[in-house]
Amino acid sequence: MAKKEECVKLLGFWISPFSRRVEMALKLKGVPYEYLEEDLPKKTPLLLELNPVHKKVPVLVHNDKILSESHVILEYIDQTWSNNPILPQDPYEKAMARFWAKFVDEQILAAGFMPLIKPKKGIEVAIEETRELIMFLEKEVTGKDFFGGETIGFLDMVAGTMIPFCLVRAWECMGIDMISEEKFPGLSRWIKKLNEVEIVRECIPPKEKHIERMNKIIEKSKSS
Ligand SMILES: N[C@@H](CCC(=O)N[C@@H](CS)C(=O)NCC(=O)O)C(=O)O
Structure with a gap:
């Protein structure tokens, strides 16, 4: 729990998987925080002042x-508030959680969004290339409830906010059933399990509003 007189503020954006995962971690740790919503692509002077390097939430x-x-x-939160650990204690498992989290945010995001909106080699090739990457995660989660084991951890927060609660919704807008139960039974089970976690549900963007926004982003990306 947050110590007395601690001040925790989070600048976020409601559809951002990157800020939603931070909320998950704060809630899991029971850290009270003030949430300051940005209205991207506009940026408040506060955001520019606090993150002059990347200018991002x-x-x-x-x-x-x-x-x-x-x-x-996420790592800072985990080390500052030690209850309900997010990262594995074992050095190798910790390194692997970081490895796959980077893979999700870099490779899966890069393959699973723009190339599906503007496929250079055809949509079927773009879908297959994304599925090949997702298959690595299928192998990681098979036989487990969560990547973190019996409870959600670092990789569940990163992959959960990025895949089921962001990309899957974009794929739904595009009419693509990317992660079918038949092709990805482990990940399908993981998504169901994630939906059962109260903290996860609290941090997911409301679906209807999200899909509406996602459709606009996809339309804009098509013409950019
Ligand atoms: N690598 C960053 C990515 C953060 C990011 O891309 N945030 C987006 C919102 S989803 C943003 O602030 N975009 C504003 C911009 O690109 O100008 C992280 O993990 O926090």
């Missing part, structure tokens, strides 16, 4: 400390 302010980049923030 999320930004976490903890007393006089300012942090950006969601993976860095």
